[in-house]
Amino acid sequence: MVKAAALAFALIFTSSCGLIGSLRPAPTIAPLISAAFLSVHLFVGDQGDAQERSRLPDLRDALAAALPNAWATATAGRGQLSLRTDGDIDVELDGTNGTSALTQHSSGGKVTSRKIAVHTVDGSRHLAVPELMATVLHELGHIWCCFGPGTKDGHWAETPTDFSSVGLMYSPMNCRASRGSDPICPSVFSERELAEMRLNGP
Template structure:
């Protein structure tokens, strides 16, 4: 508009000059200074004000930031979040993107559990001829962790404030362990909590992060009392017991998750373990005392090392469950009980024959007797081969 108006003004000025030349005296040789001013306008003409790029933040909460500006504007954003000593952190900067035809630009980003408080954002957008910046704050609410609805991030990233040396020979075990944990942890958590616990593996906005490390060390649940930040570090090879199986690393994950809530009080030590063993009805073998004793009792069955994977009654209370059913019978224990029942029945039959014929088994039933003894011994072998203890 300013350019078009200047053209009409110029034509009008020429017309006036022609009229003056025809009706009045000739102009002098000196011409007035009509050079442009610093802002490009001519003297006496006011330059238009530069219009800021319109931008408004339409939504700002932890994990989501949305703004509106002119379509096509290029925008980027950054965050100011106070993170804890342990655990994950959200990104400091958000990737640049262009506003859509409606002018909106939206970022969703990972929002792991961090200390509650006030956080901030900065949004910068640039158009063809202008740019604008908006800053503001949003609130990160208190985020309690509950066993009935737990989200977990499992990663091979380096945990904060932890010193270790990666062992390349343990990388395959680390990778297979993390794959197993991701695939089975939800099911194992539900079974460990008697069907009352829910767990979801979430890589973006988790309650707690499990760092799986290809090194030798002592696995640990870490908590900072000052900011209540928490995480878990799992070493795939124990500093004392050596390499663990993939399945045992899943059990370790269950144990360390239990430390979010357990164990405190007169029966626990300062490392969060029970100092007294208390059997729970319905739990057998390595599970009978639960997951959180010190030391955790594992039993070797040949090449299989079996470790606890069920929470005891007092641990269920510590996890926040006030009413809970008896534990479901482990399939291996159920099989052991079935074999034991067969052995008792068959053993009674063999014993009755031996009691009836203390001086020797008659030939008429000897073959049947030997068959029963062979069947009994085969059942004993099957029971002893089970990777569980029904005691």
């Protein structure tokens, strides 16, 4: 008899991000927004085919309901996140296939605007809430992370081969999927990520 667990397989999270804008080398002025008290405007864009657009409001509501707790969990309880129309950062759910990214514009060494586009379609796959949540956390992490030794293009240079729920700033991210259930994706920033976000230690 074959155990159902044998059906588990590792799924590479290919909708890793593109970091436009951006961030390299290290910012000359530290971001002024704080991972300890972050506010996010999460909204639905008008892109995508009719089928995907019809999915976006529910995805938005599911993510919005879960994001404050997800941020607290991801930051080991050191960060708070609230949803506000007038947030620190705009996060748009885009119903087209594409590479999710944080885009930052700066002027005179200072970041003047930031926006995250989260694509809900990856190739032919319609991404599930856990994958989208990991993407949102990852892109938010890019506001602060990651620079310097051991990083490449905003991510850690090495790529883990095994699934771990800890460590959100890899590219690509590894999620774990089982047939018939939602994928499980990384959900907690590692200590070195929290250090870059200035959330190390209570």
